[in-house]
Amino acid sequence: MPVFPSQDWLTEYVDLINASKEYEEAASSWEGDLSYVFEREPDKKVPDDVWVWIDLWHGKCRGAKFGVTQEEGEKARFIIRAPYSRWKEVIRKELDPIKGMMQGKLKLKGDLPTIVRYVKAANELVNIAGSVQTQFVDES
């Protein structure tokens, strides 16, 4: 079972994105890359911020990189960041990402109208993350 966050987890996530008909349909016209930032929580075995970059294009994931530098990650069209334990809640579907943004629990950098327009696609990305068989690093 892949550990979150890790390259193995990201690989599994990307495979599931590319297998998802629901995501493909919801993001059929989406063009743009995205960085996730899993913010450090040293007491939960995440000693440093972890940057993940994914390239999303017309309902598919064309590429992904785990552990990119902040400088590289910040070039993405969108950045979504939150502490590691918030991401855990999102992956466990205990926190809806849009609600999380409205509550300030997740921070978005990028064009908000685009995210709002593709809210179904954003929710699908989270549903997919939730379907990865995950071992969380602080529980391993």
Add this chain to the structure above:
Amino acid sequence: MELVVTTPDAPPLGEMIADLVRSNIQKEPARAHLTRGVAGRININATDVESVIGMLFTGTSVRIGAALPAPDLEVVCDSGTLMELANVRLRFGRPDPMTPEGRAILTKMMRKQLVVHGMMTHPKLLTRLQKLFTVA
């Protein structure tokens, strides 16, 4: 002068709505006039995130912050409906019943899943809000 101002007491939802309105104006500068020439108070209550924000139309700008006393308009719905409202195509300043999204909004209004207090007495203010808010 800034057309959309976020006050220091704005909750995260207020900052998000301000960001949305600013981006909409930036992409379509013709919408800027919607922030001017009208005075009124609007509260938006996103029930499932337990957040209420206030939008004060001063006549020259819109100030977005904490909930306002005695609003002219109050929009009450859950966060999902708020996103649907932002995605609905408008016809004469109202959700277009010719589109599935517009019909979904109107159905929610009939079922009181979306309540707009003051819509009959302040129709112009509601139209401005919807035009500023929509990304469709």
